[in-house]
Amino acid sequence: MMLVEHTQYLTIGGIVVLLITLLFIGYRAWQKHTLKKAQPDEKLRDKMLERLAPLRSSRNLLLKRSLVLLAIYFAFIGLANPKIGTQLGTVKREGVDLVFAVDVSKSMLTEDIAPNRIEKAKRIVAETLSELKGDRVGIITYAASAFPQLPITTDYGAARMFLKGVNTDMMSSQGTAILEAIKLAGTFFDPNAETRRVLILLSDGEDHNETGVNIIAETANQANIQIITVATGTTSGGPIPEGGMAKGSFKKDGEGNVVISKLNKDVLEELADSTNGIYIDTPNTEATISAISDFLAQLDKTAFETQTYSNYKDQFQWFIAIAFVILVIEFLIPERKLLWFRK
Structure with missing residues (x-):
């Protein structure tokens, strides 16, 4: 591989x-x-x-x-x-199927949390991967649409490599469509497996498609997906930096006013509650990882065999x-x- x-x-x-x-x-x-x-x-x-x-x-x-x-x-x-895995072996594992959905809309560049929302989200994913043992993981990025980055795998090294490339320039069309991320996540899981399905949604909660939370939650529940929503942002919010040569410039609306992006706590909290998940909004990364680990620990684990590559060589x-x-x-x-x- x-x-x-x-x-x-x-x-x-x-x-x-x-x-x-x-x-x-x-x-x-x-x-x-x-x-x-x-x-x-x-x-x-x-x-x-x-x-x-x-x-x-x-x-x-x-x-x-x-x-x-x-x-x-x-x-x-x-x-x-490029790296090539030189060994393929069958390994017995026990865990849950876990998909990370990372919001890559431009609002994730807001610096109301250090260094900014997108980097904080990536750090949370990376440190969560370090805590996992037998779980299978996948990665999705989404903005106005959702895009698969890594299918379900037990190769955490591969997940870390794909995570490095996640940024807000990945999507040409901007916006935030949480429903699209939920639908795509549903295709990641094996419909015939009894493994617990968990989606970790890292977002500021801004849904520009304005899809009702009840519709999003219903889609997740039909696919038997429990959602952990992780808040990346603050309710006070901040301006959205714009790229290019003009440093210090921020996104403005049609009237020339600086756009302030704020955490939509209600959407994330309701979505987690409606899918038997949890909403996490903690001041530091360590507390977030601890909350995720505690939630996963109380879920029933499923035993499965998987083939995985190892000894990746440059x-x-x-x-x-x-x-x-x-x-x-x-x-x-x-x-x-x-x-x-x-x-």
């Missing part, structure tokens, strides 16, 4: 390659425009270029540039550090080596035509 430790580098690499490609295209267009201004007659212009660079090979130049772009992307794959060196080999090949390809090809 292969996992990627730093998935963000795959996206960054794609963006870098795209930008360089656009620069190449723009530079080529500028060259043609400049030559056209210097010599409007196309035939004379071609003759002039032939005299200046008689052995110039456009095909070789295109190939060299393509190889450079390919090498750059392989280097970014190396930075992402593979980044292979991709860096491939990038180096590609650059060597690019260096060996001449920009000019070889004389025997010219003949």
